Amino acid sequence: MIDIKEKKNCCGCNACYDICPKNAITLSTDIEGFWYPRVDIDKCINCGLCERTCPQLHIGALKKNDFEYPVCFAAIHKNIEVRFGSTTGGLFSALAEQMYREGGYVGGAIYNKDFSVSHFISNNPADLALLRQSKYSQSQTCGIYKEVKRLLMAGEKVLICGTPCQMAALRRFLNKDYENLIIVDFICKSITSPKFYAKYLDYWERKVGSQLVSFKFKDKELGWRSLVKRFDFKNGKTMYSRAQDNDLYSMAYHGNIVSRPSCYFCQFKGFPRMSDITIADFWGVEKYAYLKDID
Structure with a gap:
């Protein structure tokens, strides 16, 4: 059965959850907001499917294909x-x-x-x-x-x-x-913490005093190089936050302090x-x- 002893060994893909024939696997969220599989040993039949499906345990078999170095193309949508x-x-x-x-x-x-x-x-x-x-x-x-x-x-x-x-x-x-x-x-x-992400959006709702109705990373209205986040609120206000203006999410994300341990x-x-x-x-x-x- 899946037994996560070190968090760095689980990427949170949840494939083990889907493959279990007895629904013996649930997901438990830790203090950082990342989920990890937990096995109910009373339901588990030791079929081994979860271990055979886990990509972390089979990286050698996965990192093989018909071409070691792919052909690369530069492309943009015509519209x-x-x-x-x-x-x-x-x-x-x-x-x-x-x-x-x-x-x-x-x-x-x-x-x-x-x-x-x-x-x-x-x-x-x-x-x-x-x-x-x-x-x-x-x-x-x-x-x-x-x-x-x-x-x-x-x-x-x-x-x-x-x-x-x-x-x-x-x-x-x-x-x-x-x-x-x-x-x-x-x-x-x-991958960043879903808990941190939720708190970041909550911070903006409290700052503006209104419910968020639309949110977008890397909005292009102020230029695609600026890494702008756009927030649209129920009260009609639109706010922007740029990486270069000490945006909280950008500092945490690019500072590598809110990533999943496996990352x-x-x-x-x-x-x-x-x-x-x-x-x-x-x-x-x-x-x-x-x-x-x-x-």
Whole structure:
């Protein structure tokens, strides 16, 4: 059974929760707001599925694919409104739009009503606006692995995006390759504490004296290089907070003081990748004159 003795050995992917046939695994949240699996030994039948699914325990098997160093492309979405509404260049939206055109399903992280983050999947193009943008807080993935497998086994096409550890966990959960599946991850600095994230938003609500109705990381209205956070409140006020203005979240995140313990010892970074496609910012792209627009 899963037995977490050191917190650095659990990335919080929750694949063990989904794979357990007896619902013997629950998630316990620690003082920092990170969740960890806890096994009910009275329900556990020692089938070993949780250990066989854990990506942390099988990194050697996961870090193998057909190419050690992938081909890289610089790309932006042709629709400027999509780019403006995205955290970076809108590539995820382009991939999702193609999957929708093929009648498939698209999954990724979305904000819930309280701005907590969870994974979601659907075949409705209207949901793309929810999936767009980086969330910068660990997403709750309970149930998503089961749902992806159900869709794949039903013959549906699936495109899903998540952190490298979550997508590695999906590969372990599925335990086989599917031609109708595209796995996308991204260059990930770290996962921040959901507790810290919630307190940060609460701080802004108390500061403004109104309920938050919309929130966005890396808003582009004041320029995409400024790492601006935008807050829209029920009383009609809109506030902005920039990294260079001592924004609390930016200082904690970039100061590496609110990351999940496993992130400091990440096994999922580097090459080879465990996804089919990895997306990332391309800071400094303007320095490379040989990168031309491709029709």
